[in-house]
Amino acid sequence: QQQVKQSPQSLIVQKGGISIINCAYENTAFDYFPWYQQFPGKGPALLIAIRPDVSEKKEGRFTISFNKSAKQFSLHIMDSQPGDSATYFCAARGAGSARQLTFGSGTQLTVLP
Amino acid sequence: DGGITQSPKYLFRKEGQNVTLSCEQNLNHDAMYWYRQDPGQGLRLIYYSQIVNDFQKGDIAEGYSVSREKKESFPLTVTSAQKNPTAFYLCASKAGQSTDTQYFGPGTRLTVL
Numbered sequence: 001q002q003q004v005k006q007s008p009q010s011l012i013v014q015k016g017g018i019s020i021i022n023c024a025y026e027n028t029a030f031d032y033f034p035w036y037q038q039f040p041g042k043g044p045a046l047l048i049a050i051r052p053d054v055s056e057k058k059e060g061r062f063t064i065s066f067n068k069s070a071k072q073f074s075l076h077i078m079d080s081q082p083g084d085s086a087t088y089f090c091a092a093r094g095a096g097s098a099r100q101l102t103f104g105s106g107t108q109l110t111v112l113p
Numbered sequence: 114d115g116g117i118t119q120s121p122k123y124l125f126r127k128e129g130q131n132v133t134l135s136c137e138q139n140l141n142h143d144a145m146y147w148y149r150q151d152p153g154q155g156l157r158l159i160y161y162s163q164i165v166n167d168f169q170k171g172d173i174a175e176g177y178s179v180s181r182e183k184k185e186s187f188p189l190t191v192t193s194a195q196k197n198p199t200a201f202y203l204c205a206s207k208a209g210q211s212t213d214t215q216y217f218g219p220g221t222r223l224t225v226l
Contacts, residue, residue, distance in 0.1 A: 009153065032213055043117075043203050043217030044156070089155055099210060100171070103155040 003027050004092050006104025013111050019077040021107045023090035026071065030092035034101070035064065035075050038087045047088070048075070080111045116140065117218035119204050124223045126198075134189045134221045136204030144207040145187035146215065149173060149200045156203065162187055163210065191223065198225045 005024045013019045023033075032051055036044035050057045050064040050073065057064045063076040077084055090104040117138045126132045136145065144163045148156040158171030162181040176195025181187055187206075191198045204218040 006155070034213070036217075041220070041222075043119075043205075043219050045217065046214050049213065093213075100158055100161065101156075101215060103157075105153055105155040 003102045004090060004104045006090050006107060008107060009105070010108045011110070013080045013109065015080065015082060015111055015113050017080050017111075019075075019080045019084070019109055019111070021075045021088055021090070021109070022072065023074065023092075023104050024070075024072045025092050025102075027092070027094065027102075028071070029095040030102075031095045032093040033064070033066065033073050034091050034093075035062075036089045036091065036103075038089065038106075044089060077109075080109075082111045082113050085109055085111050117204055117206055117216060119202075119218040119221050121221060122219065124221055126223070126225050128225055129193045131190055131192050132198075132223065134191065134202055134204075134223070136187045136189065136218060138185055138187075138204075138206045138216075138218075140206055140208070140216065141184070142206035142216075143184070143209045145181065146205040146207070147171075147177070147179065147187070147189045148203040148205065150203055150220075151200050159189065159202075198223060 034049035035047045037047045038044040048059050048062045052068050061078045066073040088107045091101045120135045146161040147159040150156050157173050159177050160179040162168035165184050178190045201222050203220045205215040207215045
């Protein structure tokens, strides 16, 4: 059962544009929402993360918007660059003792020069 | 250098053979994880360990086994019972239950011929 739904599956953006990736979750017990960036043949790396007590978090060109009532969160990449071309995964962490991460299916972002 | 190492990067095995994937970390992290990544499906948790000599099944543990005899090592064995073992396998670690960030290794691509 997929508990975190991510869209779109792929995204093509022109250099300088805004990239937006969306995720929706079902489990209201999730308490931590990270975004990971993965380049081909590499392991994912944490990009930015948010907790449900805030509605927005910004780090440089990357912003997470969080809507607790709608159970949705999104990643915005401002001034997208070709070097941002990668696969992006959203995730959500359970609040139980195991505190496992549940990942979305990923979005392959291509930024055209 | 501190981090997580996975070896080998590429692994080929014949159908019906067991194979063990290595994961070593020198971050002094308590928790370690194994994920499987397939195209379009995100990361799925196979097994995790929160302390030495203890591990728990994740969402897709069938056909896999692990051990955690040392804090820095968490090898994964893909057994012949795993019906579709060809995938990209990622190991991750986290400092402890009270911390948020999981750090990933570079991955091992297993191909079963």
